[in-house]
Amino acid sequence: MAVSRAVDGPSRDRVQNPYSRRPNWLYPAVVVAVFSVFVVYAFLIGVFETSGSFGPYLSPFFSPPIEVRVAGFLVPPGIWVAPFPLAFRLTCYYYRKAIFRAYFRHPRACAVPEPPRGTYRGETRLWIFNNLHRFALYLILVQTAILWYDAVASFVYRGSFHFGLGTLIMVLNVVCLSGYTLGCHSMRHLVGGGKDCFSCHRARYRLWRGVSVLNARHEAWAWVSMFSVWATDLYIRLLIHGVVPQASWN
């Protein structure tokens, strides 16, 4: 969370972050650049690629694999998978903050005066869909379980034990995704919310403590898991197109 104070002067735009010497525009610019490149990459893969599997590896963009043909033509399988992570990430509390601040600069940060351009309506009107985040969580928990299955299944190829760079990447990816998903604010409420007495519900208290540890670094998990998904698909795609050779150690 950026903590800022207004600087005396004629411009309400000039603010100084007391905890960083980096220019204020740098972080939002990086967010816009990286998110935009990722979204374009995901869109192109989802629409133009028809396969996400190579040997024992399956891209998270194509899991679970769904094959539907319309008039003999294969509907891009990634289209059936994309809505779930998209709904989860777009309504995520961290991504909402990042998107509003970086793309719209509205609001720019906590306690920072803004140029007059209307009231912030982050969870009303069109944005009321942000409140559906907990339902997106339920769906993504199922998908994360499927990705765990894929990662474990990648240890077996043609009936034998297999261990390769792809296996390692897939396992790391699902660990990062689990760190992000289980640290979700809605998950924290799911396991620990609605209880006035934690000492009466020790198991839920312990779960809540565990989720809170992940939740404290939710922003970092959001970034790391986005890169891990990206890297997993990229590696498998390079294998599919014969750009890199398969690396395995068994």
Ligand code: FES
């Ligand atoms: Fe970020 Fe739920 S708040 S995933």
